[in-house]
Each structure stands twice: as structure tokens, then as C-alpha cells.
Amino acid sequence: MPTQAHINMPAEPVRQTGMLRPALTVFVGLSIVTGLLYPGVVTGIARTLFPHQAAGSLIVQNGRTIGSELIGQPFSDPKYFWGRLSATAPMPYYGAASVGSNLGPANPALTDAAKARIDALRAADPDNQAPVPVDLVTASGSGLDPQISPAAARYQAARVARVRGLPVERVESLIAANTEAPALGVLGEPGVNVLKLNLALDAAK
Structure with missing residues (x-):
């Protein structure tokens, strides 16, 4: 076996x-x-x-948070400086939906949005026939950009000064005081924080 x-x-x-x-x-x-x-x-x-930055760069006045240095806010009152357009939904500068418009230069919707902003700027300041800076009629890539260029701020200076009854020189000095240099002195372009500038205007005498 x-x-x-x-x-x-x-x-x-x-x-x-x-x-x-x-x-x-x-x-x-x-x-x-x-x-x-x-x-x-x-x-x-x-x-x-x-x-300050770790907490969201919040702007607090009288114990109340009114915004962040990093996120723009919509302004349409002629007595305030206006920021860039925002493509976020369901409201402008909506932080939870940061997005650009993704509209190409040949898209009619981009042209219509720019024309509507130009018409609003002209209506608010009919005497200003200077070319409108491009950043006032286009949205940023994030839709949250809190800054405009110094040229865009200067374009609006006469209107804001007239509505508020301030000398143009006073308004221009506030623009200069709220112009931020490029990061590290070389990254990007100078910018004017719209919310901080408008707060400085409200505090101006």
C-alpha cells in the first residue's frame, strides 16, 4: 500500500x-x-x-465684523468707490462659490456685462469722459478680488469727491494711503483695497 x-x-x-x-x-x-x-x-x-491673517484678516469696527481684507463687497452707491465685477452665485463676492466667469473675449455675455458697468459708471458721473479702466468692467478669476488698480480708483475720485462734498485732493490722498504695494515688492501690481478705502472715506472729515 x-x-x-x-x-x-x-x-x-x-x-x-x-x-x-x-x-x-x-x-x-x-x-x-x-x-x-x-x-x-x-x-x-x-x-x-x-x-490677524490667521483669523481671516477680518475688519472689525465698534466690536462688529464688517468684512475681510481678502474678500470684496459690492458697492453701487455713487458716494463709494466701486470694486470689480463678481461672477459668483447666487450673489456677488460669495466666498463659498469662488469662481471666475470663464467667458471668452468673443462671448456676447462678457460684452453685455462690461457695457452695463460702463453705462452705470457714466450715469453716476456724466462729466467723466475718460476711458474706463478695464478692471472696473471685468470680473477677476476668483470673483472675490478686494482690490482695484490705482488707475481705477483715480477714475472714480472726482465722482466720490463731488457726492461727498470733499476736495478731490483729499480723496486722492486717501487713495494713496490705501494703495498696497506688490507682495514682497515684486509680485503682482499695486492695488487699492476698496472696502478699506470706503471705510476711510466714511471716517474722513
Whole structure:
């Protein structure tokens, strides 16, 4: 009678168990480092060294938050400077829906939006026949841009001065005071924060 051969069972389940344990260990370790430790350290450093920026660069007056330096607000009253158009929905400068219009230069909708803004600017200041700066009639890529160019601010200076009964020189000095230099002195172009400029106007005597 032939001798029964020994049958060796495959060791695959043992191998799989041995591979699963280090994979789970690495997963848990990386989750703790990248999901808890790193964000916690970076947030702590930011709040210590840059508390204003880390809190959203909020503008607070009389104990009330009225906006952020980083997000524009819609202005249409002639006594205020107007910012860029915003393509966000369902309302302009909606932070939860940051988006550009994605309209090409040949798109009639872009032309219509620009024409409507030009008509509004002309109606608010009929005597101003200067060319309208392009950033006053187009939306930014984010739809939240809080700044306009110094040229766009100067274009509106006469209107704002007339409506408020202020000397044009006074308004232009406020524009200069609220013009921000490019980041690190070389990145980007100078810009005027519209919300901060309008707040300075409200405080002007």
C-alpha cells in the first residue's frame, strides 16, 4: 500500500496577515502626522506669528465684523468707490462659490456685462469722459478680488469727491494711503483695497 503523501497547506493567508499589519500601522501613523500633528503645528505658528491673517484678516469696527481684507463687497452707491465685477452665485463676492466667469473675449455675455458697468459708471458721473479702466468692467478669476488698480480708483475720485462734498485732493490722498504695494515688492501690481478705502472715506472729515 503506497504511503500517503503529506499535503502542504498554502501559507497565503499568513502572508496577507503579515502584510496587512505594517500597512495599517503606516496608515494610522501618517493619518496622525498629516491629519493632526502637522495642521496643529502650522495653525499654532500662524496664530502666534500672524494672528490677524490667521483669523481671516477680518475688519472689525465698534466690536462688529464688517468684512475681510481678502474678500470684496459690492458697492453701487455713487458716494463709494466701486470694486470689480463678481461672477459668483447666487450673489456677488460669495466666498463659498469662488469662481471666475470663464467667458471668452468673443462671448456676447462678457460684452453685455462690461457695457452695463460702463453705462452705470457714466450715469453716476456724466462729466467723466475718460476711458474706463478695464478692471472696473471685468470680473477677476476668483470673483472675490478686494482690490482695484490705482488707475481705477483715480477714475472714480472726482465722482466720490463731488457726492461727498470733499476736495478731490483729499480723496486722492486717501487713495494713496490705501494703495498696497506688490507682495514682497515684486509680485503682482499695486492695488487699492476698496472696502478699506470706503471705510476711510466714511471716517474722513
